[in-house]
Amino acid sequence: MSDFIKKEKEVYFPVFARYPLLVERAEGKYVYDSKGNQYLDFISGIGVCILGHSHPRLLKVFEGQAKKLIHVSSLYYTQEQIKLAEELSVRFGKGKCFFSNSGAEANEAALKLTRKYGHCLYGGKRYKIITAYGSFHGRTFKTLAATGQPEKQKDFEPLPPGFVHIPLNDVKALEAAVDESTIAVMLEAIQGEGGVNFCSSGYLKEVERICRQQGLLLILDEVQTGMGRTGSFFAYEQYGIKPDIVTLAKGLGNGFPIGATIARSEIADYFEKGDHGSTFGGNALACVVALETLKLLDEEGLIEKVSEQGIFFLELFKKLEGDNFIKEVRGKGFMIGIEFEKPVAKKISLKLIEKGVLAGTCGENVLRFLPPYIVEESDFELVFAKLKEALEEFKKNEHD
Ligand SMILES: *Cc1c(COP(=O)(O)O)cnc(C)c1O
Numbered sequence: 001m002s003d004f005i006k007k008e009k010e011v012y013f014p015v016f017a018r019y020p021l022l023v024e025r026a027e028g029k030y031v032y033d034s035k036g037n038q039y040l041d042f043i044s045g046i047g048v049c050i051l052g053h054s055h056p057r058l059l060k061v062f063e064g065q066a067k068k069l070i071h072v073s074s075l076y077y078t079q080e081q082i083k084l085a086e087e088l089s090v091r092f093g094k095g096k097c098f099f100s101n102s103g104a105e106a107n108e109a110a111l112k113l114t115r116k117y118g119h120c121l122y123g124g125k126r127y128k129i130i131t132a133y134g135s136f137h138g139r140t141f142k143t144l145a146a147t148g149q150p151e152k153q154k155d156f157e158p159l160p161p162g163f164v165h166i167p168l169n170d171v172k173a174l175e176a177a178v179d180e181s182t183i184a185v186m187l188e189a190i191q192g193e194g195g196v197n198f199c200s201s202g203y204l205k206e207v208e209r210i211c212r213q214q215g216l217l218l219i220l221d222e223v224q225t226g227m228g229r230t231g232s233f234f235a236y237e238q239y240g241i242k243p244d245i246v247t248l249a250k251g252l253g254n255g256f257p258i259g260a261t262i263a264r265s266e267i268a269d270y271f272e273k274g275d276h277g278s279t280f281g282g283n284a285l286a287c288v289v290a291l292e293t294l295k296l297l298d299e300e301g302l303i304e305k306v307s308e309q310g311i312f313f314l315e316l317f318k319k320l321e322g323d324n325f326i327k328e329v330r331g332k333g334f335m336i337g338i339e340f341e342k343p344v345a346k347k348i349s350l351k352l353i354e355k356g357v358l359a360g361t362c363g364e365n366v367l368r369f370l371p372p373y374i375v376e377e378s379d380f381e382l383v384f385a386k387l388k389e390a391l392e393e394f395k396k397n398e399h400d
Contacts, residue, residue: 002022002034004022004034005020005022017346019349019350019353021033021039021353022034026041026049026053026054027052027053027054028052028053028054028372028374029041029052029053029371029372029374029375029379030053031053031358037356038356039353039356039357039358040356040357040358040375040379040382040383041053041358041371041372042357042358042359042369042370042371042375042379042383043358043359043360043368043369043370043371044370044371044372045255046224046250046360046370047192047224047229047250047251047335047370048250048251048254048255049251049254049255049372050227050228050229050251050254050293050297050302050372050373051254051293051296051297051302051372051373051374052372052373052374053255053372055254055296057292057296058254058289058292058293058296061288061289061291061292062256062285062288062289065080065284065285065288065289066285068284069284069285070283070284070285071280071283071284071285072283072284073279073280073283074277074278074281074282078283078284078287080284080285080287080288080291081099081282081283081284081287083287083291084097084099084282084287084290084291084294085097085099085282087291087294088248088260088262088294089262091233091234092234092246092262093242094264094265095262095263095264095265095268096262096263096265096268096269097260097261097262098260098261098268098276098278098281098282099258099259099260099261099278099281099282099286099287100258100259100260100261100278100281100282101257101258101259101278101280101281101286102138102249102257102259103137103138103221103223103224103247103249103250103259104137104138104139104140104143104259105138105140105249105259105278105281106223106247106248106249106259106260106261107137107138107142107143107146107186107221107223107247107261108138108140108142108143109247109261109276110186110219110221110245110247110261110263111129111142111143111146111186111219112275112276113245113261113263113267113268113270113271113276114129114183114184114217114219114245115127115162115183116270116271116275117183117217117267117270118183120270122183125180125181126180126181126182126183127162127181127183128162128163128164128179128181128182128183129146129162129163129164129182129183129184129185129186129219130163130164130165130166130174130177130178130182130184130185130186131146131147131148131163131164131165131166131185131186131187132148132165132166132167132168132187132188132191133148133149133165133166133167133168134148134149134168134191134194134195134197135147135148135149135165135186135187135188135191135194135221136149136188136191136192136193136194137186137221138223141156141159141160142160144156144159145159145160145161145162145163146163146186148165148194149194164177164182168187168191168197168199168203169199169200169203171203171206171207171210174206174207174210175210178210178214178216182214182216183216183217184211184216184217184218184219184244185207185210185211185216185217185218185219186219186220186221187199187204187207187218187219187220187221188220188221188222188224188225189204189220189222189225189230189235189236189238189239190224190225190230190235190332190335192223192224192225192335192362192368193224193362194362194363195337195339195362195363195365195366196330196331196335196336196337196339196362196366196368198330198332199239201238201239201240204236204239204241205239205240205241207241208241208242211244217244217245217267218241218243218244218245219243219244219245219246219247220234220235220236220243220245220246220247221246221247222234222235222236222246222247222248223247223248223249223250223259224250224335224370225335226246226247226248226250226251226252227248227250227251227252227293227297228251228297228302228303228306228333228373229250229251229306229333229334229335229370230306230310230332230333230334230335231303231306231307231310231332231333231334232303232307233297233303234246235332238332244263244264244267245261245262245263245264245267246261246262246263247259247260247261247262248260248262251293252290252293253286253289253290253293254289254293256285256286256289256290257286258281258282258286258287258289258290259281260290297373302373302374303373305373306333306334306373307333309334309377309380310331310332310333310334310335312377312380313331313334313336313369313380314329314330314331314332314336316380316381316384317329317331317336317338317380317384317387319384320338320387320388320391323391324341325340325341325342325391325395326338326339326340326341327339327340327341327365331369334369334370334371334373334375335368335369335370336368336369337362337366337367337368337369338366338367338368338369338387339365339366340365340366340367341365342365343364343365344364344365344394345361345362345363345364345365345366345367346361346364347394348367348387348390348391348394349361349367351390351393351394352383352386352387352390355386355389355390356386357382357383357386357387359383367387369383
């Protein structure tokens with residue numbers, strides 16, 4: 001084992017169950033370890049490096065901007081920040097943005113804006129936010145409270161109050177959970193960390209209807225599903241709905257940290273000067289990298305590609321459903337989850353690493369692929385073959 005891997009135990013918080021891989025560099029769709037071994041990256045830093053690693057155009061703007069201006073804080077105006085805000089506001093449609101450095105922070109801003117809205121309109125009497133079981137909204141205290149996974153929360157209580165969790169795709173449960181103190185519903189269109197769990201299209205439409213009827217804000221956490229991951233810029237576009245607030249992060253800076261909270265303008269305007277802020281958020285460098293990422297998505301038609309190839313991707317992996325080891329294969333675009341009958345996802349992903357493929361897991365039963373948008377059908381076929389091999393070997397070992 002590498003000395004660095006040993007050293008980590010001494011010097012780093014023991015919070016990560018990492019794979020035994022010391023990564024040295026990456027280029028395009030490949031990652032290389034310290035021994036020079038190559039891995040096909042089918043997790044892209046948890047859905048972050050959507051254009052692959054070290055994209056030459058991104059490196060160019062990165063270098064140019066780093067020489068020109070990295071950071072001055074939001075004490076001043078920068079054209080880079082305003083250009084990115086304009087770009088995202090247009091994609092959302094009549095919105096306003098706030099930039100931070102991560103998904104949790106993007107959600108935190110959405111939650112604070114919602115609280116402020118409740119104070120302005122209802123004197124703070126409406127503050128409760130309904131979220132779904134199995135959701136994941138981040139690691140700060142408030143986003144942890146929003147996250148509908150009691151096992152992640154139990155050692156950190158007391159959590160900030162004001163969150164109610166409901167089962168996904170159950171309209172009656174939502175209706176029953178709404179009361180006079182409810183201000184918003186917050187969901188992921190497809191739960192990522194929770195196991196690639198879909199909102200049914202009928203469900204999201206009903207959620208939107210209930211929100212409109214009851215005067216609730218609809219917040220969508222698109223930190224993982226946004227930026228084209230599911231075949232449209234925002235996943236909600238495929239559901240024919242529009243939220244009041246949406247959050248982005250993972251793919252937005254292709255690896256450079258940036259989060260965005262986008263709200264309908266009339267809601268964003270409930271915030272006043274001093275209500276929120278961030279020292280690093282929306283710095284010129286992050287904004288330029290995000291702008292170029294958006295430009296490349298458009299110029300190279302990558303979202304259409306994800307939408308089309310995602311169908312092939314899903315059909316291919318669906319063939320595994322005949323295997324009695326596998327419960328279900330589900331996904332949309334370049335977001336695929338393979339649910340096993342047993343908690344073996346980690347072991348299978350370890351086997352895939354031995355075979356030169358990087359994948360992820362969500363929970364113990366689901367193996368997850370979030371490849372960069374630049375992979376080709378031949379890459380899917382390769383991963384499919386390696387996964388079949390891994391499964392065969394795993395089953396053989398289990399019987400031995
Ligand atoms: C990853 C993720 C987050 C948290 O993002 P961080 O950048 O790790 O804070 C929040 N919501 C969803 C849906 C995510 O997938």
